[in-house]
Amino acid sequence: MKFYKYQGTGNDFVVVDDRSKSFPISQEFIAQLCHRRFGIGADGLMLLQEAEGYDFRMVYFNSDGTEGSMCGNGGRCLVRFAHDLGIISDSTVFIAVDGEHEAKVTKEVISLKMIDVNNIEETSDYDFMNTGSPHYVTYVSDLQNYDVYSTGKAIRYGEPFVSKGGTNVNFVEVTGENALAVRTYERGVEDETYACGTGVTACAISANIRLGFDKFVDIKVMGGQLRIEFERTENGYQNVFLIGPAVRVFEGEI
Numbered sequence: 001m002k003f004y005k006y007q008g009t010g011n012d013f014v015v016v017d018d019r020s021k022s023f024p025i026s027q028e029f030i031a032q033l034c035h036r037r038f039g040i041g042a043d044g045l046m047l048l049q050e051a052e053g054y055d056f057r058m059v060y061f062n063s064d065g066t067e068g069s070m071c072g073n074g075g076r077c078l079v080r081f082a083h084d085l086g087i088i089s090d091s092t093v094f095i096a097v098d099g100e101h102e103a104k105v106t107k108e109v110i111s112l113k114m115i116d117v118n119n120i121e122e123t124s125d126y127d128f129m130n131t132g133s134p135h136y137v138t139y140v141s142d143l144q145n146y147d148v149y150s151t152g153k154a155i156r157y158g159e160p161f162v163s164k165g166g167t168n169v170n171f172v173e174v175t176g177e178n179a180l181a182v183r184t185y186e187r188g189v190e191d192e193t194y195a196c197g198t199g200v201t202a203c204a205i206s207a208n209i210r211l212g213f214d215k216f217v218d219i220k221v222m223g224g225q226l227r228i229e230f231e232r233t234e235n236g237y238q239n240v241f242l243i244g245p246a247v248r249v250f251e252g253e254i
């Protein structure tokens with residue numbers, strides 16, 4: 001079986017062209033492929049499948065082999081893959097677990113439209129929302145030296161989130177006007193990742209609410225730089241775009 005390795009700001013994925021629908025989906029197999037010592041190594045695995053009325057279907061699994069909710073960086077990488085395969089040219093509409101997504105391709109970046117975001121839970125300590133995946137957003141100082149792993153894990157496995165299926169946890173530092181730095185503990189990877197697309201989307205929206213950052217936010221993550229653009233409406237957020245690089249790293253045979 002042929003596989004490809006892609007990364008978007010260091011969020012890395014095993015990608016398989018599964019238009020023949022022959023990939024043997026099993027939690028153990030996917031977890032083994034994603035394992036960084038016993039396998040290829042990745043934060044997740046994606047299948048590109050055919051879908052009626054769309055350019056393709058994105059099927060995403062976390063590195064522990066569980067079927068994940070939406071993955072923003074994965075979506076950007078799969079759009080780059082579809083472009084590399086010649087399935088799409090410079091724009092696309094595809095279907096994922098959280099619905100329809102549009103995207104635009106340039107040499108430098110993939111710009112991916114995310115779901116509209118409503119129902120934001122605001123508390124004094126954190127904001128919680130669904131941007132395709134569930135995200136907890138909290139603000140810290142000295143992010144560079146922050147214990148993302150232990151604190152993120154405690155929140156992810158703590159109440160009220162653990163009984164609702166867990167959450168991804170984002171730690172945010174304000175670095176300037178419309179600028180944040182973010183580190184994320186990811187559910188399903190159960191570790192910090194170098195970037196999380198649905199996570200930085202949640203952080204940008206939280207920064208609109210708490211800090212008044214408008215229209216766009218530039219976000220530094222461990223693996224590079226992402227930008228979120230959005231429009232605030234009466235009920236929430238629409239035309240939310242996740243923008244950043246997505247790159248093929250290598251390909252191989254298993």
Ligand SMILES: N[C@H](CCC[C@H](N)C(=O)O)C(=O)O
Nearest residue numbers: 068069071072073196197198
């Ligand atoms: N890394 C992903 C998020 C994956 C979400 C996953 N960890 C889950 O909640 O199941 C992203 O770029 O949006």
